[in-house]
Amino acid sequence: MPVQSIVSPVKPRIDEKRVEKELVKSVIQMKTKDLNVYYGEKHAVKDVNICFYEKTVTAFIGPSGCGKSTVLRCLNRMNDTIPGAKVTGEIWIEDVDVNDPSIHPINLRRHVGMVFQKPNPFAKSIYDNMTLAPRLYGASKQEQEQLVEDSLKKVGLWDEVKDRLKESALDLSGGQQQRLCIARAIAMKPKILLLDEPTSALDPVSTAKIEELVRELKKEFTIIIVTHNMQQAARISDYTAYFYMGNLIEWNRTEKLFTTPEKKQTEDYLSGRFG
Ligand SMILES: Nc1ncnc2c1ncn2[C@@H]1O[C@H](COP(=O)(O)OP(=O)(O)O)[C@@H](O)[C@H]1O
Numbered sequence: 001m002p003v004q005s006i007v008s009p010v011k012p013r014i015d016e017k018r019v020e021k022e023l024v025k026s027v028i029q030m031k032t033k034d035l036n037v038y039y040g041e042k043h044a045v046k047d048v049n050i051c052f053y054e055k056t057v058t059a060f061i062g063p064s065g066c067g068k069s070t071v072l073r074c075l076n077r078m079n080d081t082i083p084g085a086k087v088t089g090e091i092w093i094e095d096v097d098v099n100d101p102s103i104h105p106i107n108l109r110r111h112v113g114m115v116f117q118k119p120n121p122f123a124k125s126i127y128d129n130m131t132l133a134p135r136l137y138g139a140s141k142q143e144q145e146q147l148v149e150d151s152l153k154k155v156g157l158w159d160e161v162k163d164r165l166k167e168s169a170l171d172l173s174g175g176q177q178q179r180l181c182i183a184r185a186i187a188m189k190p191k192i193l194l195l196d197e198p199t200s201a202l203d204p205v206s207t208a209k210i211e212e213l214v215r216e217l218k219k220e221f222t223i224i225i226v227t228h229n230m231q232q233a234a235r236i237s238d239y240t241a242y243f244y245m246g247n248l249i250e251w252n253r254t255e256k257l258f259t260t261p262e263k264k265q266t267e268d269y270l271s272g273r274f275g
């Protein structure tokens with residue numbers, strides 16, 4: 001489903017010249033302009049300008065409390081649900097203004113899926129976890145079965161669970177639960193996948209599987225991942241954004257940021273000289 005369909009009933013005109021240009025350069029899938037977030041008096045995110053390229057992985061790094069999750073939550077309007085939170089500035093997904101009043105957050109979240117730190121499957125069967133949302137959107141029984149198989153295959157879980165789809169998702173290991181949550185998110189065929197420290201509750205083997213999975217999934221999705229693990233960012237991302245106290249200090253190609261950062265603050269953080 002095209003992103004534009006979340007704004008109804010206006011049908012955007014296609015700018016042929018622009019389409020042609022975008023075919024030869026990286027396509028910006030999502031961007032923010034002067035993004036600010038306040039929790040009451042607390043100014044948690046300050047004038048953040050960043051863009052995310054289609055089918056790339058962007059990692060958010062920085063010390064705890066620097067605003068990584070807050071920025072991530074703006075991208076699918078999860079902050080809407082936090083009392084006292086105020087968001088200013090702009091966020092665009094393709095040509096659509098995410099904060100436009102005509103956009104329902106539920107529709108937006110079909111395009112911008114999210115997975116959290118702690119695996120949070122529903123206390124239902126593996127099958128039901130996968131099909132609950134697609135069913136709400138009218139997927140037929142056959143479509144549901146196909147989605148379950150395709151999505152579980154994409155996260156490398158199919159062979160592990162195909163004979164126990166009716167069993168509770170809560171009986172899966174932590175790592176399997178997290179892959180199920182990723183499968184559940186991609187079953188909705190989003191354009192963008194937001195991952196907030198998806199491996200911080202997992203053991204090293206499960207972590208490695210998720211990292212491998214992220215590298216695989218970027219062939220199909222634009223991924224933004226928050227991690228407190230700098231090595232993880234270096235291993236799996238194409239772009240890295242370093243945040244400190246609500247400011248986006250530096251945003252660059254990952255290789256560049258880790259080898260020759262432009263800002264001294266970034267260098268200090270990466271080298272552990274950070275006070
Ligand atoms: N729901 C909330 N209410 C009030 N303050 C919050 C809330 N969520 C986050 N904050 C504050 O906003 C700042 C950024 O938090 P967060 O985005 O969670 O940082 P990070 O993900 O980088 O650890 C922190 O100072 C945090 O205490």
Ligand SMILES: [Mg+2]
Pocket residue numbers: 068069070226
């Ligand atoms: Mg966080």
